[in-house]
Amino acid sequence: MRRLLPLLVLAACYRVPVDLPPYDGVPITESNTCAPSRVETVDCVLDGDTFDITRCGDDVLGERFRMLGIDAPEVAHEGNPAECFAQEATDALEDRILGKDVLLEFDITCEGAFGRTLAWVFLVDPESEEEENLNVWMVESGLVRLYEEFDFDKLRYVNELQAAADAASAGNVGLWGACSDE
Numbered sequence: 479m480r481r482l483l484p485l486l487v488l489a490a491c492y493r494v495p496v497d498l499p500p501y502d503g504v505p506i507t508e509s510n511t512c513a514p515s516r517v518e519t520v521d522c523v524l525d526g527d528t529f530d531i532t533r534c535g536d537d538v539l540g541e542r543f544r545m546l547g548i549d550a551p552e553v554a555h556e557g558n559p560a561e562c563f564a565q566e567a568t569d570a571l572e573d574r575i576l577g578k579d580v581l582l583e584f585d586i587t588c589e590g591a592f593g594r595t596l597a598w599v600f601l602v603d604p605e606s607e608e609e610e611n612l613n614v615w616m617v618e619s620g621l622v623r624l625y626e627e628f629d630f631d632k633l634r635y636v637n638e639l640q641a642a643a644d645a646a647s648a649g650n651v652g653l654w655g656a657c658s659d660e
Contacts, residue, residue: 512588520575526550526567526622544594545613547639549625562657567621585634618642620652
């Protein structure tokens, strides 16, 4: 038994990787994301890329989400003024998702800065069951810019985000026409 105990301890500590990372052309699928998709009701929109479910605010009972691949202008906080188009982005996201059920899809990383859960956010039309990627919609509407951090080029919908950003920028849509480069 004395010889077997170290082997048992070693075996318990060894973890076989379950999913291949979505690099080198391996498509991102439900099986190699950091969590399964789920539907949640949005209780609070904090800005143009961040919202809470379950409870609004910094309560431990809620969960805070940050939309993947996008960066909304900062709202006024901690004595800093709001950035150009911050209110428009916040209002637009609030109009689209506040109090509604959204489908949350996850990617290669589930947690970002400040402990927020990173997700792709979809509205699902109950009649047609068509899904609208709100991350892409926010970009194509000129409400946010791309957030090219944490393996941006490996994200599931990066091509759609880039195409939306190119079109919005070329057309001076939203903040692209209203705000100077910051």
